[in-house]
Amino acid sequence: MSKDNQILEELTKSDYKYGFHSDIETESAPKGLNEDIVRFISAKKEEPEWMLEWRLSAYRHWLTLKEPTWQNVTFPEINYQDIIFYAAPKQKISPKSLDEVDPELRATFEKLGISFDEQKRLTGVAVDAVLDSVSVATTFKSKLGELGIIFCSFSEAVREHPELVKKYIGSVVPVNDNYFSALNSAVFSDGSFCYIPKGVRCPMELSTYFRINAMNTGQFERTLIVAEEGSYVSYLEGCTAPMRDENQLHAAVVEIFAAKDAEVKYSTVQNWYPGSKEGKGGIYNFVTKRGLCSGDGSKISWTQVETGSAVTWKYPSCILKGDNSIGEFYSVAVTNNYQQADTGTKMIHIGKNTRSRIVSKGISAGKSQNSYRGQVKVMKRAEGARNYSQCDSLLLGDKCGAHTFPYIDVENPLAIVEHEATTSKIGEDQIFYCNQRGIATEDAVALIVNGFAKEVMNQLPMEFAVEAQKLLAISLEGSVG
Amino acid sequence: MTTPNEYINTVGKAFEKFEASLNGSKSTFLHELRKESLAAILKSGLPGPKHEEYRYTNFGKALEKSIAYEGIVAETAAASAPTPLDSFEGYKLYFVNGKLDASRSDLGDLSEKVTVTSLASAVKEQGDLKEYLGSIVKSWPDAFSHLNTAFAKEGVFIRVKKNTILDKPLYIIHSNDTSATEVLAHYRNLAIVEEGSQLKVIEANFSTGANTSYTNTVLEIFCKKNASVEWSKLQLENETALRIDNSLVYQERDSKCTINTITLSGQMVRNNLYIALDDENTEAHMYGLYLIDGKTHVDNHTSVDHRKPNSFSNELYKGIMDDQSHGVFNGKIFVRQDAQKTNAFQQNNNILLSPNAVINTKPQLEIWADDVKCSHGCTTGQLDNEQLFYLRARGISEDKARAMLLHAFAGDVIANISVGPVKEYLEQLITDKIEN
Numbered sequence: 009m010s011k012d013n014q015i016l017e018e019l020t021k022s023d024y025k026y027g028f029h030s031d032i033e034t035e036s037a038p039k040g041l042n043e044d045i046v047r048f049i050s051a052k053k054e055e056p057e058w059m060l061e062w063r064l065s066a067y068r069h070w071l072t073l074k075e076p077t078w079q080n081v082t083f084p085e086i087n088y089q090d091i092i093f094y095a096a097p098k099q100k101i102s103p104k105s106l107d108e109v110d111p112e113l114r115a116t117f118e119k120l121g122i123s124f125d126e127q128k129r130l131t132g133v134a135v136d137a138v139l140d141s142v143s144v145a146t147t148f149k150s151k152l153g154e155l156g157i158i159f160c161s162f163s164e165a166v167r168e169h170p171e172l173v174k175k176y177i178g179s180v181v182p183v184n185d186n187y188f189s190a191l192n193s194a195v196f197s198d199g200s201f202c203y204i205p206k207g208v209r210c211p212m213e214l215s216t217y218f219r220i221n222a223m224n225t226g227q228f229e230r231t232l233i234v235a236e237e238g239s240y241v242s243y244l245e246g247c248t249a250p251m252r253d254e255n256q257l258h259a260a261v262v263e264i265f266a267a268k269d270a271e272v273k274y275s276t277v278q279n280w281y282p283g284s285k286e287g288k289g290g291i292y293n294f295v296t297k298r299g300l301c302s303g304d305g306s307k308i309s310w311t312q313v314e315t316g317s318a319v320t321w322k323y324p325s326c327i328l329k330g331d332n333s334i335g336e337f338y339s340v341a342v343t344n345n346y347q348q349a350d351t352g353t354k355m356i357h358i359g360k361n362t363r364s365r366i367v368s369k370g371i372s373a374g375k376s377q378n379s380y381r382g383q384v385k386v387m388k389r390a391e392g393a394r395n396y397s398q399c400d401s402l403l404l405g406d407k408c409g410a411h412t413f414p415y416i417d418v419e420n421p422l423a424i425v426e427h428e429a430t431t432s433k434i435g436e437d438q439i440f441y442c443n444q445r446g447i448a449t450e451d452a453v454a455l456i457v458n459g460f461a462k463e464v465m466n467q468l469p470m471e472f473a474v475e476a477q478k479l480l481a482i483s484l485e486g487s488v489g
Numbered sequence: 490m491t492t493p494n495e496y497i498n499t500v501g502k503a504f505e506k507f508e509a510s511l512n513g514s515k516s517t518f519l520h521e522l523r524k525e526s527l528a529a530i531l532k533s534g535l536p537g538p539k540h541e542e543y544r545y546t547n548f549g550k551a552l553e554k555s556i557a558y559e560g561i562v563a564e565t566a567a568a569s570a571p572t573p574l575d576s577f578e579g580y581k582l583y584f585v586n587g588k589l590d591a592s593r594s595d596l597g598d599l600s601e602k603v604t605v606t607s608l609a610s611a612v613k614e615q616g617d618l619k620e621y622l623g624s625i626v627k628s629w630p631d632a633f634s635h636l637n638t639a640f641a642k643e644g645v646f647i648r649v650k651k652n653t654i655l656d657k658p659l660y661i662i663h664s665n666d667t668s669a670t671e672v673l674a675h676y677r678n679l680a681i682v683e684e685g686s687q688l689k690v691i692e693a694n695f696s697t698g699a700n701t702s703y704t705n706t707v708l709e710i711f712c713k714k715n716a717s718v719e720w721s722k723l724q725l726e727n728e729t730a731l732r733i734d735n736s737l738v739y740q741e742r743d744s745k746c747t748i749n750t751i752t753l754s755g756q757m758v759r760n761n762l763y764i765a766l767d768d769e770n771t772e773a774h775m776y777g778l779y780l781i782d783g784k785t786h787v788d789n790h791t792s793v794d795h796r797k798p799n800s801f802s803n804e805l806y807k808g809i810m811d812d813q814s815h816g817v818f819n820g821k822i823f824v825r826q827d828a829q830k831t832n833a834f835q836q837n838n839n840i841l842l843s844p845n846a847v848i849n850t851k852p853q854l855e856i857w858a859d860d861v862k863c864s865h866g867c868t869t870g871q872l873d874n875e876q877l878f879y880l881r882a883r884g885i886s887e888d889k890a891r892a893m894l895l896h897a898f899a900g901d902v903i904a905n906i907s908v909g910p911v912k913e914y915l916e917q918l919i920t921d922k923i924e925n
Contacts, residue, residue, distance in 0.1 A: 078541065388844065403859035406826065412854040416867060421841035424870035431856050431863040 036095035041088050043067060046194050049094050053163045053197070056170060066183040066193030073187045080379040080411055081348040083255070083292065083319050091226040091257060093195045152210075157241075158203040159214055162230055165201035172203055176234050180263040180300045180327070188259040189296040192228045196261065199229035204239035204270070213469055215244040218260075226257040233263070235270035237303065242273040242469060255283075255318060260295045268303025268330065273311070275468050277476050280316035287346025287375075290318025297324035298354075301333035301362075309336035310353065311467040313476040318347060323381065325354035328362035328390075335364040338464040342480060343376030343408070352382035352413075357393040357423065366397035369461050371480075372408035379411040386423040393423040401431040402460055500636070501531055507640060518619045519612050526623075526638035535632050542631075545817045545849045546759050546788040548731070572662055574693055577910045579658040580605065586665055587643055587674030587704075602650040605659065608677050611646035618646075622679060625709045625737035629763040629792065633733045637707040641677035649686040649716075658689040658908050667698030667729060676706040682716040689719045691911050696726040701756075708736045712744035712771075721749040721906050722760075723915070728783060730755045735763075742768035749906050750777040752787045753918060762791040766800040766828075777806035778902040780922060781814040788817035795828040804835040807902050809895060810846035818850040820865065826857040835865035840872065840898060892923045899923075 037048050046067050050060040075086070152159050158169060165173050183193045200216045218229060235241055245262075258280060264272050274297075283290025293316075299308035310324040326335030337353040355364035364384065372378040380399045401410035412429050434456050442452030457480060458465070465473055504527050511520070536543035575581075580599055583590040589607055596605055604615075611618055626634045645661055665672045682688045696702040712718050724732065732755055738746050752758050764773045779787040793802045808816040822833045839848045852865040872894050880890035899919050906912045 401854075401856070403856065403861075406829070406859045408859070409855070409857040411856065412852070412865075414852060414867070416850045416869060417848070418839070418841060418850075418869045419847045421844055421846060421871055423841075425868065426870075427852065427865075427867040429852070429854060429865050431854055431861060433859040433861075 036092050039090055039092050041091070041093055041195065045093055049195055049197060052094065053166070055163075055166055058170075058174065059166055062178070062183070063194050066190050067195075069184045070187070070190035070194055073190060075187055079321050079350045080377065080381070080413070081319050081321060081350050083348075086255075086257060086292070088191075093226055093228065094197050152212075155208050155211070156205040157208060157210055158201065160201055162196070162199040162201050162232070165232075169201070169203070172234065173201065173232070176232055176263070176265055177230075178263075180265055180298050181261050181296050186296060188294045189261050192230060192259050192261045192296070195226075196228045196230040199260070200231045202231075202233045202241065202243065204233075204235045204241045206236040206267075207238045208236075209239065210241040213242050213244055215246070217246050226259065228258075229260050231260070231262040232265075233272055233274070234265045235267060235272050235306075237267045238269045239267075240271045243275070244469060245274070245276045246279070255290055255292055257292045258294070258317075260297075262295070262297040262324075264299035264308055266299065266301050266303065266306035266308055266333075269305045270303065271307040271309075272299065273309045273469075274299070274324070275311040277313045277468075278316055278320070281318075282316045282345065282347050283318040285345050287318070290347070291316065293317035293320045293322065295322040297322060298327065299325070299335070300327045301330050301335060301359075303333070304330040304359070305332045306330050307334040307336075309334075309338075309467070311338040311464065312340070312351075313464070313468070313480070314339065314341040314349060314351060315480070317349070320347075320349040320351055322351050323353055325356070326364065327356045327358065328364065328393075329358045330362075331359040332361045332363075333359055334362070336467075337364075337366045337368070337382075338467045339368045340371070340461045340464045340476075340480070341369070341378055341380075342371045343373070343378045345374040345376060347374075347376040349377070350379040350381055352380045352399075354383045355385070355395060357384075357386045357390040357395070360390060361392040361394075362390055363394045364396075366395070366399070367463050368397075368399040369464055370399070370401040370410055371404065371457065371460070372401070372410050373404040375407045377409045377411070379413065380429075381413040383415040383417070384425055384427070385415075386418045386420050386425060388419045390420050391422045393420060393425075395423075395425045395427075397425075397427045399427075399429045400460070401429075402457070403431065403433050500639075501527070504639060511642070517612055519622070522623050523639050526635040529630070530632055530635040530639060533632055533635075535636075542790060542819075545815070546757070546786065548733070548757065548759075570664060570666070570695075570697065572664065572693065572695055573914060574660055574662060574691070574911075577660065577908075577914075579660050579691070579908075581660045581662065582645060584643070584661070584663045584674075584676070586672045587676070589643065600653065600656075602653040603655055604646070604648040604650075606646050608644035608646055608679070609642060611679070615646065615648070618679075621681060621709065621711060622677075623709075625711075625739050625763070625765065626707065626735070628765065629737055629794075631735055631761055633705055633759075633761075634707050634735045634737075637675050637677060637705050637735065640705075641675040641707065643675070644677035644679070646678075647680040647682075647688065647690075649680075649682045649688050651683045652685040653683075654687040655689065658691055658911075661690060661692045663692070663694045663704070665696040665698070665702035665704065665726070665730070667696065667700035667702045669698070669700075671700045671703065672698075673703045674705070676704070678706065678708040680708070680710045680718070680720075682710070682712050682718050684714045684716065686713075687717045689908060691721050691723065691908060693723040694726055694730075694732070696730045698727075699729060702726060702730040703732075704730070705733045706735065708734075710736070710738045710746065712738065712740040712746050714741050715743040716741075717745045719747045719749075719907060721908070721911065722751065723911075724750070724752040724755060724758055725918075726755045726758075728754065728756050728785070730758075732758045733761075734759065735761045737762075738764040738773070740764065740766050740768070740771040740773065743770045744768075745772040745774075747774040747776070747905065749902070750775075750789065751902070751915060752777075752779045752781065752789075753922060754781065754783075755785055755787070757786045757788075759788045760790065762789070763794070764792070764802070765794045765796060766802065767796045769797050769799045771797075771800045773800075773802040774905070775802070775804040775806070776902045776905045778899055779806075779808045779810075779816055780899055780919060781809070781816065782811040782922075784813050786815040786817075788819075790817075790819045790821075792821040792823065793833065795822070795824045795831045795833065797825075797827060798829045798831070800828065801832045802834070805902060805905075806837045807898060808837075808839040808848060809842065809899065810839065810848060811842040813843070813845040815846070816848045816850075818848075819853065820851075821853045821855065822863060822865070824854075824856040824858050824861050824863060829858050829860045831858065831861040831863065833861070833863040837865075837867045838898070839869040840895070841869065842871070888924075892920070895923045896920060
């Protein structure tokens, strides 16, 4: 046992790889939040009047809200007046091509493994990189443009495609949806916008990379994906942040709109800085993600690998409005040390014969708390709705906790809803079986954890699967309780 | 409309009246407890729809009728009507409209090692009552248990002395007759089952009459070392009955406890069941059936608290909802950090028979220990078409086939009741209900 603990310790000590800080000149708004800041951000982004009005209405609504407390996490109160709501890398003119991007910036992203040049040449993944508050580079734009696909930063979309933004922004996550989405709507600084026209199958993975760099800043980005009839897109999102002692807030909103027969696949590998081993610092990740299967036969699939953040609080959801639409949610949430995660999904079945599937795997180690919170709601009209949920928890160590809060609300007698959950640890017999076959204990644990999470990992696109598997290994390998 | 929290103001006034009616017994520890509970309820108010534990079950509308607290017990106690359980062999206690009906109760040749008495006399006679009464409620507080503690003066006290096996089951039969007036009953029951003893209780609830019958009951069971308890609740009230049932169990080493909760009717029923497994090798079984129609609303909230290692809990709740009935289930399993090697199972299956029936279910696991086996399963759906086809292919009519399948579905729960006649009686009730 002591040897196991040693291995556990060694491996959990492995440091956060992305904790560096890049010295990039930034310009930022003064600390705090008030109407002037909202106006300042809007002005900085050279936004039209309606966008400012929209932000202000969100801000005014936010003032009337109270920070929610129902989630199963604890953290010191956030002082919203102590956060810088806007920080942008200084760059005189917007880059026409990648070669014009600040070399320091490019070096930062290269350190993160996102080499724009390489991406362009080898992998065929279009990347939109967001540093602190603004999008710094988008690759493959022209190639996508040929197909009519719009993939650009949010501010660019507001400038160049206002009619689309106006139509869809807030249509899935309304301004007054919840505390953090209202905050985001008021101060969001940038993000990605993606529009897939009718019948187009996006030929490559679209990817956004988020990075918080500056101190004391909060990051509030907004992603809007619109998939028109019969289109398909696979979208990836990754995130990292430097190591800092104070907590930083990240409150993003992701909206997905899927028209008839459209399919959107959204994958996230979330690796924000989780805080130190003693639980100091780290990112608060309070994210609202929601997809609307508006048309018949549409499909939205969320896949997430959550390994970072001090506190995670997110529920990627699907509103299955169109008949025969499909929602999927695959999640691996890993918590270690003092991390806390309260994550899950909502599947709202409105249309007939809608189907949803939830596979959630929680892994807790150290002194962390990992909660699954989900809702499956079958409305009266949703005849023949079908849901299957499975949430399994794996506990590594005796000081962590695993919690499951599934809400199942059914109002239609022709719906079938099933839910299963288990909690367990890695069995001594499983380890023994591997040891017997000459597999060292730490490898055996990696093997078992990977097997535990495999169902979800299989859903990830190739590039991400590799990264996610490595992340999983770094966080947990060798921990045998 | 009076919201629950406005309603709470009348509680304070009612308590003053209640206090005045107690003449003399104000100095007891019980009265101190009452005052504490009243303070708690005045502070917290009654839970409204925003309260997480009561979000689907709102008594506000029911309480709006403001059943006068001064009429806590209708003094015009009606003569208790005969019940189907009368002929069953066992010890019997009858309560009518919240009061003991001594004339019909029959404790026969009850062994001197078993004490069955009213709460009022237990306060006088049982010196150690203070240690027990209200002590489990403290670790699992609820607004309605506080309300009960503040107002209850009637109830059953049971003590089974060391190494005693109660030879026949004890029947506690409550009937509320609301034909003349509304009835409000607060029952406070307490059972202490000492080392190596065994107890079986059948608690049956009936009501008649068109006015509202309101019952708020609290039961505390102490299972000492190696004790064994089976407590079955039969909730068979009519469509005017509101019922809040708080049952709390505390188990010591090697003890075993089974709680069966069968709800077949009523207007709005809320069952809070809490079991604390506070030592090693304890075993808890919870079985529940809600087979409801009309506008009946049944809410079962159960919690098992595994505090020590090597304990076992098993839970099976099944529901069949027809018409506009509404079922709610919430099962919590807590496994504390010390409770290694815990084994906990929970299952909740529901069948909706009508487009207007609703089920809200939330099986909840909260686990702080790593070496445990915990699982829960939950399903909601309708009868399996293949099973129906199988029966129909064998010449069984569709109605009959449906009834058979529903009966089998419900039968899984009933099968766990060990008192033969009660089991048969319930089987019959279920058959009648399904076939109609």
